[in-house]
Amino acid sequence: MLHISPIFNAMMRNKSSVILIIMQIALTLAIVSNAAFIIKERIDDMNRDSGIPESEIIGVAMYFYDDNVDIAKQLLVDQQKIMEIPGVVEATGINQLPLSGSGDSWGFRNQLEGEGAISAGAGVFTGNYNITKLFGHEITKGRDFRPDDFIVRETGAEAPKVAIITQALADEIFPDENALGKYMYSIDMPFQIIGIIDKMQGPWVHSPMVDRNVLMPVLSVHQFIRFAIRVEPGQVDHILKDIQDILLKLENRRVINEISTIEDMKATSYQRDKLMTNMLMVIIAVLIFITALGIAGMTIFNVNRRQKQIGTRRALGASRVDIQRYFMTESALIAGIGIILGIILALVLNNYLMTYFSSDALSFNYIGATLVGIILVIEVAVFIPALKASKISPAIATRSV
Numbered sequence: 001m002l003h004i005s006p007i008f009n010a011m012m013r014n015k016s017s018v019i020l021i022i023m024q025i026a027l028t029l030a031i032v033s034n035a036a037f038i039i040k041e042r043i044d045d046m047n048r049d050s051g052i053p054e055s056e057i058i059g060v061a062m063y064f065y066d067d068n069v070d071i072a073k074q075l076l077v078d079q080q081k082i083m084e085i086p087g088v089v090e091a092t093g094i095n096q097l098p099l100s101g102s103g104d105s106w107g108f109r110n111q112l113e114g115e116g117a118i119s120a121g122a123g124v125f126t127g128n129y130n131i132t133k134l135f136g137h138e139i140t141k142g143r144d145f146r147p148d149d150f151i152v153r154e155t156g157a158e159a160p161k162v163a164i165i166t167q168a169l170a171d172e173i174f175p176d177e178n179a180l181g182k183y184m185y186s187i188d189m190p191f192q193i194i195g196i197i198d199k200m201q202g203p204w205v206h207s208p209m210v211d212r213n214v215l216m217p218v219l220s221v222h223q224f225i226r227f228a229i230r231v232e233p234g235q236v237d238h239i240l241k242d243i244q245d246i247l248l249k250l251e252n253r254r255v256i257n258e259i260s261t262i263e264d265m266k267a268t269s270y271q272r273d274k275l276m277t278n279m280l281m282v283i284i285a286v287l288i289f290i291t292a293l294g295i296a297g298m299t300i301f302n303v304n305r306r307q308k309q310i311g312t313r314r315a316l317g318a319s320r321v322d323i324q325r326y327f328m329t330e331s332a333l334i335a336g337i338g339i340i341l342g343i344i345l346a347l348v349l350n351n352y353l354m355t356y357f358s359s360d361a362l363s364f365n366y367i368g369a370t371l372v373g374i375i376l377v378i379e380v381a382v383f384i385p386a387l388k389a390s391k392i393s394p395a396i397a398t399r400s401v
Contacts, residue, residue, distance in 0.1 A: 007330050010306070017298050018334060025338025025374060028291045030345035033370040034353065035280040037362050042273040045206075051166075051199035052098055052135045053230070054263040056089075058239060059097040060227040066253035072152045072221045074251050079128065081250055082243075087235030092128035093219055094228045096203050098135070099266040103203030106186045108214070110173045117185075120172040122165070122212040123202030126153075127228070129217040132164060134230050135200065137215075139164065141180045142195035145217040149194075152219045160218040164195035168211035191216070205269045236261055291374070292381040295334075299327055299385035303392075310392045320390035327386035328379070335378045339371055346370075 011018050064071050075093035082091040096103030104126075109119035125131060129145035142164070149162050163184070170179035170193070183190045191214075202213045227247070231239050244256045303310070310323055350362035 004329070004333070007326065007333065010302075011330060011333065014302070014305075017301070021294050021298050021334055022338040022341065024291050024294050025335055025378075026341035026345050028287045029339060029342025029367070029370055029374055030349050032284050032287055032373075033342075033346045033366045034349050034362060035284050036370060037350075037366045038353075038359070039277050039280050040366075041360065042277045046270045046273055048201070049199060050099060050201040050262075050266070051137070051197070052201075052262065054099070054266055055236065055261055056136075056230055056233060057097075057134070057262045058229045058231065058236065058243065058259065059100065059262060059265065060229070060243060060247065060259050061257040062225060062227065062247070062254050063257060064223045064225075064251075064254045067223075069251065069253050071223065071225065072154070072219055075219060075225070075227070078227060078247060078250055082229055082246065085239065085242075085246070087232045087239060089230040089232060090130050090134040091227070091229045092131055092134055094125060094127040094131070094134075094226050095220055095222075096123070096125060097226055097228060097262060097265060098125075098201050098203060099205055099262055099269050100203045101205075101265070101269045105202070105209065106214070108169070108173060108184045108186050108191075110182070110184060112185050112188065112190070118173050118175070120169060120212055121209045122169050122214050123204070123209065124214045124216060126160075126216045126218045126220050128219065131215050131217065132195075132197070134228055135215075136230070137164075137197040137200065139195045140167070140198050141178075142193070144195060145215075150217040150219075152221065154221050159189050160216045161190075161192060162194045162217065163191040164197060164215040165193055166200050166211060166213045167196055167198055169213065170196050172212055205266070288373070288377055292377045295331060295378050296381040296385060299331060299382050300388075302330070303327070303385050303389040306389075307392055310389055311394055314392060315394035323390040323392070324386045327389055328382055331378055331382040331386075335375060339374065342374075343367055343371075 064074070079091045079093065082088055104124050105121050106124045107119055107121050109117035111117045127134065129147050129150040132139065132144050145162070145164065149160070151158060151160055153159065165179065165184075173179070173184060174182060179193050180196055181193065183192050185191070197215075199211065200213045200215075201210050204210060229239060229243065240259060240261070243259060247256060248254070313323065346362065346367055350359065353359035354361060
């Protein structure tokens with residue numbers, strides 16, 4: 001049976017390398033567990049259901065540079081003509097596009113008076129009365145927009161009276177009651193909630209209000225405006241290729257700034273997350289590799305330095321298994337101290353991320369999984385040097401006598 005005390009004393013004779021390995025294990029545990037947690041968060045965000053058929057919706061950003069263009073009329077003509085193209089399901093002029101990274105948001109509250117009101121910000125999508133069909137929404141409560149709900153709003157003109165909202169916004173401003181049929185207010189403008197949809201993501205994927213959105217049947221006229229087209233599956237490339245020429249043929253006093261699918265806009269919005277995820281994966285791999293090298297290097301150094309001691313123990317009757325177990329136990333002691341420090345360091349690092357970067361609390365599952373991984377890496381890294389030590393002949397003890 002091994003005694004911990006001689007092993008510990010042997011470790012203390014080489015304090016500096018032991019302390020370095022302990023710190024390396026602690027840092028690896030702290031960084032890897034937090035990095036894995038961040039990676040999981042980012043991947044979950046990127047895989048969230050946006051509530052729309054991203055690959056079937058094309059967004060067009062355009063600018064009417066001639067003040068004489070009747071923009072509202074032109075957008076309705078565009079819609080009519082584009083709907084005649086084979087493969088097009090719906091089309092509308094629209095103020096913003098989901099997952100695009102830019103757009104409009106309003107503040108809403110559940111009552112006209114500000115005092116005591118529950119308020120929340122939300123993305124606001126304005127378009128034709130067909131806007132829910134454009135995004136492929138099913139109305140889970142209430143009804144869809146009707147043609148008589150639709151208005152064209154010039155500057156200072158009448159505001160829409162009705163709205164369809166996401167369930168997330170309904171839960172936020174009417175937490176204890178059914179939002180359907182109730183009025184919500186933006187400043188002093190009332191909007192009756194005639195329908196609720198299950199899910200839809202807004203333009204800002206990193207915003208806390210990404211799932212809180214409002215649809216309104218109103219065409220707000222601006223020189224810079226967007227146009228959205230939903231096509232049948234497999235028709236995107238065909239429409240993308242021709243849409244600019246079609247729009248300019250209908251009215252050439254405008255500039256087409258950008259044409260892309262919502263799927264491509266989403267990829268752009270999550271570009272930094274993808275980059276960060278890849279970088280953190282590389283950092284995790286490098287840290288684990290360096291830790292394994294450090295542990296293996298320290299064990300090889302100790303084996304070479306203690307050859308005579310090992311030979312003496314073998315001459316006194318220690319088996320190969322005893323020698324191998326000795327070094328495995330030594331590495332386990334070092335790993336244990338490093339793991340305890342690493343857990344503390346991981347929680348401190350997570351607290352810093354929560355304070356300054358609004359990260360969620362680190363789950364102990366990530367610490368546990370990292371801990372198991374590090375133990376496996378350490379055992380593998382130590383096994384070969386320990387096996388080499390067990391093969392040292394007892395004759396080594398007598399060579400220098």
